[in-house]
Amino acid sequence: DTGVSQDPRHKITKRGQNVTFRCDPISEHNRLYWYRQTLGQGPEFLTYFQNEAQLEKSRLLSDRFSAERPKGSFSTLEIQRTEQGDSAMYLCASSPTPRMNTEAFFGQGTRLTVV
Amino acid sequence: SQKIEQNSEALNIQEGKTATLTCNYTNYSPAYLQWYRQDPGRGPVFLLLIRENEKEKRKERLKVTFDTTLKQSLFHITASQPADSATYLCALQGSGGGADGLTFGKGTHLIIQP
Numbered sequence: 001d002t003g004v005s006q007d008p009r010h011k012i013t014k015r016g017q018n019v020t021f022r023c024d025p026i027s028e029h030n031r032l033y034w035y036r037q038t039l040g041q042g043p044e045f046l047t048y049f050q051n052e053a054q055l056e057k058s059r060l061l062s063d064r065f066s067a068e069r070p071k072g073s074f075s076t077l078e079i080q081r082t083e084q085g086d087s088a089m090y091l092c093a094s095s096p097t098p099r100m101n102t103e104a105f106f107g108q109g110t111r112l113t114v115v
Numbered sequence: 116s117q118k119i120e121q122n123s124e125a126l127n128i129q130e131g132k133t134a135t136l137t138c139n140y141t142n143y144s145p146a147y148l149q150w151y152r153q154d155p156g157r158g159p160v161f162l163l164l165i166r167e168n169e170k171e172k173r174k175e176r177l178k179v180t181f182d183t184t185l186k187q188s189l190f191h192i193t194a195s196q197p198a199d200s201a202t203y204l205c206a207l208q209g210s211g212g213g214a215d216g217l218t219f220g221k222g223t224h225l226i227i228q229p
Contacts, residue, residue, distance in 0.1 A: 035217075042206075042219030042221050043217070043219050045216030045218065056216065091158050091159075093158075103149060103164055104149075104217060106159045108158050
């Protein structure tokens with residue numbers, strides 16, 4: 001069990017560029033979440049997948065953000081036309097089913113810096 | 116709107132003493148409350164979960180209480196150690212089967228001084 005893996009760990013990009021992050025959840029976990037965390041704040045929920053279906057999206061997720069989870073395995077989060085306000089830590093978490101409301105297992109995050 | 120408040124300032128505790136962290140919430144009726152630990156530059160790590168119909172939960176040196184009338188949870192670390200120094204996050208969840216994600220507080224930075 002290698003835990004939740006995120007790649008890359010760090011990303012520096014110029015404003016206006018597109019970036020894509022990858023998350024590999026724990027293999028038997030059906031649920032996958034994306035959160036965003038800025039300095040001094042707790043993680044903020046962005047979106048949620050149950051297997052390959054994206055079931056919930058926060059209003060924080062503007063139309064520049066898109067997430068996918070093909071085949072219900074790994075997930076990608078893409079940000080188009082990045083802005084300086086997108087600079088944050090992007091965290092992925094997974095949890096098992098069918099037990100409901102269990103703990104979330106977080107990855108180490110991808111720290112995005114938009115310059 | 117939903118609001119979760121945790122001690123905004125760092126909490127300094129002497130080694131060996133009990134550290135008590137507070138989580139208060141408003142405009143929310145969570146079915147579950149969770150506590151996580153987060154070290155700098157790393158993702159949160161789950162510690163304890165308590166349900167709305169539970170008053171108290173323990174795990175080794177950790178204890179969590181949940182008072183739905185006061186809308187408050189207390190998180191205790193007994194016999195604290197310098198290695199317990201970290202940010203502790205309170206997170207609430209509704210009864211939506213995980214579909215509503217977790218709502219986190221800002222966290223409390225705990226410092227255990229030797």
